[in-house]
Amino acid sequence: MQSLRASLCLALFLTCSVPASLALSVDEPLPDFSLPALLGRGELSNQHLLGRVVYLDFWASWCGPCRKSMPALDELYRELGDRGFAVVAINLDEKEGEARKFLRRFPVSYPVLKDDGRSFARFGLTGLPQGYLLDRQGRVTAVHKGFQQGDEKLLKKQIVHLLKEGS
Numbered sequence: 001m002q003s004l005r006a007s008l009c010l011a012l013f014l015t016c017s018v019p020a021s022l023a024l025s026v027d028e029p030l031p032d033f034s035l036p037a038l039l040g041r042g043e044l045s046n047q048h049l050l051g052r053v054v055y056l057d058f059w060a061s062w063c064g065p066c067r068k069s070m071p072a073l074d075e076l077y078r079e080l081g082d083r084g085f086a087v088v089a090i091n092l093d094e095k096e097g098e099a100r101k102f103l104r105r106f107p108v109s110y111p112v113l114k115d116d117g118r119s120f121a122r123f124g125l126t127g128l129p130q131g132y133l134l135d136r137q138g139r140v141t142a143v144h145k146g147f148q149q150g151d152e153k154l155l156k157k158q159i160v161h162l163l164k165e166g167s
Contacts, residue, residue, distance in 0.1 A: 023124030023143075030056070030138045031122050035113040038091055038099055044113055046138060049088065053162040054134040055155070057089045058119060061102035063128040069147035073131075074108040076156055083163050084136075090115055092128065135162055 024031070034045035049056075057073055059066040070089070077087040087110040093099040096114065103112065119125060123132070126145065133142040133155070142158050144151065 023126060024132060024140055025143060026140050028140050030132065030134060030140065033116075033119075033122065035090060035116055038096065038112040038114045039103065044088060044111055049086065049134065050138050051136055052084050052086045053136060053159055054085075054138075055087045055131055055159070056134060057087060057129060057131040058092060058123065058125055059089055059129045060092045061098040062093075065147040066102075066129045067106060068149065069129045069131075069151075070106050070108055072147070072152040074110065076152060076159065077108075077110045080156075080159055080163065085159055085163060086110065088113065090119055092119060133158055133162070135165070 030046045030049070032046055034043050036043050055073060055076070057069070059070060073087050073089075077085065087108075089108065089110065089112045091099040091112055092115045093102075099112075099114075123130075129144075129147050131144040132140050133144070135141050141162060142155075144155065
């Protein structure tokens with residue numbers, strides 16, 4: 001319980017300490033990154049994402065709304081993946097074991113990467129979950145903060161629009 005409180009305090013501190021001017025916003029390119037896989041081997045970089053419509057999702061095991069967003073994202077990925085859509089998640093847990101435990105409870109079929117400790121600053125995150133919808137050129141087309149039931153419908157509409165643009 002104490003670890004959870006510490007994580008929440010850290011998240012709140014980091015949320016309050018990211019200036020709005022650093023936040024990644026619409027029409028900006030995704031910053032360069034290369035992160036290791038949380039499950040399995042290998043790394044994935046922003047260069048691997050080019051050519052597909054991508055939802056880049058930031059999450060942590062202690063994030064309540066992530067329990068709803070990750071299964072919803074997995075459903076979108078399974079439905080639209082063969083049309084050129086991909087989901088990539090970046091986990092922000094300090095303890096890798098907590099993230100793995102979460103994924104056993106809420107499994108996903110898309111790649112999950114480990115944060116290198118720089119994602120809050122690199123991407124200008126202001127809370128969790130937070131996601132960026134990217135076009136095929138790797139530019140941000142939408143920023144999604146938090147998650148509520150029904151958000152997946154808006155996201156699906158945005159994804160389908162981008163998929164049609166590139167076909």
